[in-house]
Structures are given as structure tokens and as C-alpha cells.
Amino acid sequence: MGRIVTPVKIENLLDPSKKIEIDALVDTGAYMMTLPAVWRDRLGNLPSSRKIELHLANEETVEDEVCGPVYIQIPGFHRIASEVLFVEMKPANGEYEPLIGYITLEQSQAAVDMVGHRLAHVHHVDLK
């Protein structure tokens, strides 16, 4: 499929002065907007919503923290009110790689265009 990296703006809804603008990897296997735990202070004093267990590709299970509320804006898509997941990440080549997971994509009504290697807008809502 190749890699899709897109800019994303994340803003602490309770303190709009605390925001980050980054490039993040679209990862449909990831749960939600996922940031390295070391960035947590950059979003200010964001309340912890819950802890969740994550099953990693190496079969390991870790517990990480979901915090919010934040606004998340992928350019060209709806701005959403959501949460972010902070996980212990190791930088690759000296850089962290934040992930845009499927919950964030669904809320933003964004789908992966595998041919065009970009995000495409989904106009319908998901109802069985």
C-alpha cells in the first residue's frame, strides 16, 4: 500500500494555547490518534480519560493512557473533538512517528485511497 503521511493539528480543547502541528503516519491498524508519551506536556494539562490495554505486533501487551478532550484537524477533513493515546515510543532515526488510527479516521470521515496514496472523504455515515 505504501506509506501515507499527512499533516495533523491537535489542540487542547481546555487550553487552546497548547497545540501541536505534526506529520503523522496513517495506520489503519492503530486504534486512535497516537502520540509519543514524551510529548504529553506539549498539550498542557490534559485530563486522563482512561487507561487501555494495547496488544503490540510483538505479542506484548502494554497499558497506556488516553487523554482529552482535544480538537484534531486533518487538513481537508472535519475538525473533530476527540482524545489522544500516549504511548511509550522509541524514535526511529531520531524522530518519533505519531499515528492516525482508525477511530480518528472514521470520526474525520476519512478513508485510505490505496491507489492514490492519500486520504479520501467518506460522505456516508456508518450504520448497519
Add this chain to the structure above:
Amino acid sequence: MAKLSLRDLDVREKRVLMRVDFNVPTEMRGGKIRVTDDTRIRESLPSINYLREHGAKTILMSHFGRPKGKRVEKYSLRPIGEYLHSLIHHPVIFSHDTIGDVPKKIIDHMESGDVALLENLRFQPGEEANDPEFAKALAELGDLYVNDAFGTAHRAHASTVGITKFVPKSAMGFLMEKELKHLKEGLEKPAKPFVVLLGVAKVSDKIGVLKALMEKADTILIGGAMANTFLKAQGIPVGASRVESDKVDLARELLDLAKNKDVKFLLPIDVVEAEEIRAGADMRNTSRLSPQHGITDGWQAVDIGAATIALYQEEIAKAETILWNGPMGVFEIPEFGEGTIAIAEAMAQSGATTIIGGGDSVTAVKQAGLADKMTFISTGGGASLEMLEGKELPGVAALSDKA
């Protein structure tokens, strides 16, 4: 006394707390909780959109499932908030706490037109207990209160009744108004013949409703598990069917009452019986039910039979007003849903005023693709039945009177 409506409130720049009923059917799919029937969410959109268009800061609160006063993650309203976003095309700010600092801070940062959703009210034990402290904590989050949750208006909970004591004005939302109009006005003096279909599970739950309906209805058609208790009262063997054995005398009294009131009170004359309640179980239509020929030992009634369908269709065709509450059988299993679907189709073709009184009958009508053929579909099964019983709904009574 008439109650205040949302239209009577000056909501601009105000924090408006609105009780909605987002207790919608869901399923786990693709690792995520998905809404499978969004009727109740969509029905609340007129009030939500009105508040947004009139510059209010809308704070929505609802219950979801039965978490019994504690946090149970599968009953979080988070996915419902995400779904609502896709309907209103505006961020829905989710507060992971119901009361306290988190929602307070969120609301402080809201702008006119914004929408927030509080975490499940029933994560708090004070909700169902109608605890004044919890009601007060909720009330502190808003300037005005609107109740648009008809489905819970028959419950005196903190978010439906208690809260009204701590806000200066409380009003009905548009869904609440619509429900009351159709159920109260529509059934106060129904066009005759007035036919009622009841398919609820227990006689004991519906004694008051049945007695009240006997004052108005010309014909009452019984289906569902409730029918078994009436059949037993007539001495008809019911096999292994679900029966309220301690309510057989009561069923007999109700049959006598119907006779005295000159109400045609019809029970199934045949049923579909099955060896067990599961898809693929052995099943068959019984012969005409009588004390000599009842439901087979060890078998259970799972639907009304072919002759009963024909009989009920005849009564429906004669009606000018029809009220339906509760499926005729175990319609969740398609093989046992024929009677329920046949009733829905007969209603759709009847030309009468048709009112679906909430609950599973709504699901059945939708599954049959006939929702748009009905005059009115209520979002509240329990509340609509209590209204029919003539009871005042606590969630309505508690709202501010019109001046």
C-alpha cells in the same frame, strides 16, 4: 397546565442542558461499538439543531444500557458522540466524566453553537436514585434545562425530575412535544373502531394498561408471551411456553372485565410452536387451540399461527385507529417472525391512523421496511404505555409551566 417548550426559552449564549435518549441498539464490529438503529439519535436532531442555530451551548446527557451506577466501559457514550458528529457535521465534545471538573472545564471553553456530550448518566448511582446532590451537580453545568427524552419520561431520575428543582427554567424539547401530541391527543378520542395490539411478555406488567384500554378500545388483540397466560386461564394446555402461573386468575378476571365492558378481546386461536427457542429448531403450526388440543408438551409458543394472523388481519382492516405495542412472537429469530411482520404489513395497508408504541414493535416495523407507512412511531415503549394508562409522566410533570 401546559408546559414550557424549547421555543419559549431564550437560549442565545446560554448553557442548555438537554436530556436526550441515546439508549440505542449497538453491536461490536471491527473492534468498535457501532450504532445499529439510530432512530432515537436522529429524532433528537431537531432540538439539537435548533439550539445550535440559536446560539446555545448545548450539553447533552443520556443514559446507555444498564451499568447499575458504576463505570462500565462498554456502556460509555463515547461512540454515540462520535456517531452524532457524523450527523450534525460539527465536533461533539465528549466529557469522560458526567459531573465535576472535566465537564465544567469543557463547558467553560464552549462557544455558541458547540455541542458537548456527558458520559453515561447511569455510571453515577445518584441518577436512578434521583439523588438531589447528583441532580444539583448536573444542574450546575447549565443555565437552562430541556427534556427531550420521552423514552425515560416515565422514570423519576435525577436527570429527568431532580434537576428541574435546581434550574430556573425547564422545558420540553421538540421530540417530547411530538410524542405527547400524538399519544395524548391522538389517543384521547381515537376514531372508532379503535383496535389495540398488545404483544408484551407479562400480564402482570400491563394490568393497568389493559384496564385503561378497555375503557377506550373496541378490540384488543393479544400476542407474545402474554397470550400464554390468557390461554392457560381458558384451560388450554401451553406446553413448555413461558407462563406467569401466579397470574392465571388475574388473566381470567381481565377476560371477564373485557366481556363486561363489551370489548372484543381476542387471543391466538393457533400458534407456531417450537421445540426450543433457537434458529433452526423444529417448529410447526398447531391445530385450532382448545382445552383438548393445546400446545404440545415440551414445546413452546413462538409466534401466532396462520389462522390467528388471518383473524387479526380482519380486525385490523376494519379499524380506524390502531395502536401496537410489542411483537407477536420471538421475531428476533426470523423463522418466528412471520406473525409480527404480517401484522406490520396489515397495519401499513389498513388506511387507519397507526401508532406504534415503542420498543420491539418499532424494530419489527423497521425490519419490515414499513416505518414510513405508519402514522406515528413512538421512541418510548414504557412511557407510551404509562401515558395510555392515564398516568402523568414524572419527567413531564416536573417541567416549568407556561405562564
